[in-house]
Amino acid sequence: MPKSPEFPRTQRIGILVFKNFEPLDVWGFVEAFAIARFIATGYESPPPYPFEIVLISNEEKLAGSTAQPAPIASFHGPRVAPDIFRDDALKQPFDLLMIPGGQGVELLLGADEKAVKVLITWVKEMDKRVSLMTSVCTGAAILAKSGLLDGHPAATNHAAFGWVASFGPRVLWDNVSRWVDAGRYVTSAGVSAGTDMAFYLVSRLAGRAVAETAALGAEYDWHRDPSQPIFYPQQAVVPSKPVS
């Protein structure tokens, strides 16, 4: 393996967390970037590291508050401690935003009109700031609702496909691939497909050698070919008309 490259700066990976997120959607993604950082720079190396991973709380920060974001519970209990509030993420540099899926997406998009508008506005603002917008699982529903995926191919959880697709009638939904790289927008199918996509994103951002060594370090059976479905239809379906 070639010597690890020097990383000119740390790329900041933001992950949105909200009540009832799906655990592996977030943490499979975290693992890929975390172990890549270790592989690329070792335990005790000084910065710059290739990546910094930041958990962004979906909770709104109360005006003037200096409180830290409260813990956020994943679906079925175990909680994360987010690093920053959603609003503060707009004041910091990020290179990539990831929106996970889970039962919480239904709560977010089923909220009152004002709350949905605030979320969608935030997503669009982040889109102007980052180089890569990504989603895992039903997180694609939020990107679709924001209109960002219009005209682009995209993947989402197979078991919730019709529900997610209803938020983006102009999206070129792909019900076969494990993930879809549409350049600026990269979306994965359900849950563990996001881990495969994350190692792919590591290869885009830190090189294939780092991604391969990271997957080996995690003893992870990385599915490198996104066009190969593992469980679901081998045959893509073109809707006869846009999903309404």
Added chain:
Amino acid sequence: MPKSPEFPRTQRIGILVFKNFEPLDVWGFVEAFAIARFIATGYESPPPYPFEIVLISNEEKLAGSTAQPAPIASFHGPRVAPDIFRDDALKQPFDLLMIPGGQGVELLLGADEKAVKVLITWVKEMDKRVSLMTSVCTGAAILAKSGLLDGHPAATNHAAFGWVASFGPRVLWDNVSRWVDAGRYVTSAGVSAGTDMAFYLVSRLAGRAVAETAALGAEYDWHRDPSQPIFYPQQAVVPSKPVS
């Protein structure tokens, strides 16, 4: 698929978390039990659920304190919010304890003698209370140091094999399998091997149908055969003498 069974009671799954735990060691395990709970009982079902997942902080609770456990940082940043202190876990019922791996294990076992003794005493106390003691990755070093694996076959992270094995010269270390079920002690190889073991433990505790449907729901390519190595030697090595 047969109808999901009724679960007579909720089995409590405890997971120890400590500074610099490896992210996927914990959350791949969480995902298997979390999605199994959903698969078995649905979104809105009333209890009893098959599983409750509890993150146990390795921090000591100060005498008389009513404070909640502080967030614990995984290796490279993202934090969890534990549910209870280690000491309080001894006062609650648990069915299974899982000890993850990661760089933090070196810190735990490299601490001063008193701190190591307190941890090992706690592990042995938990061993008396649960039906299953499990580890992922280098977490096996803590079970080995406690003497619990003596005379039993066990797996651990392949990249750290020699280091972990040094804590248990009487353990029947297995450097081929992805995980090893020794009845009461079930241990996995590195990082993502723990997710495969977790779906297996779901099948032991909630039945194969629940585990299979949960893996499908997570679009997870479950490696069901623990005897099949994915990356590492196809040939087991018997040390010529115990590792000292």
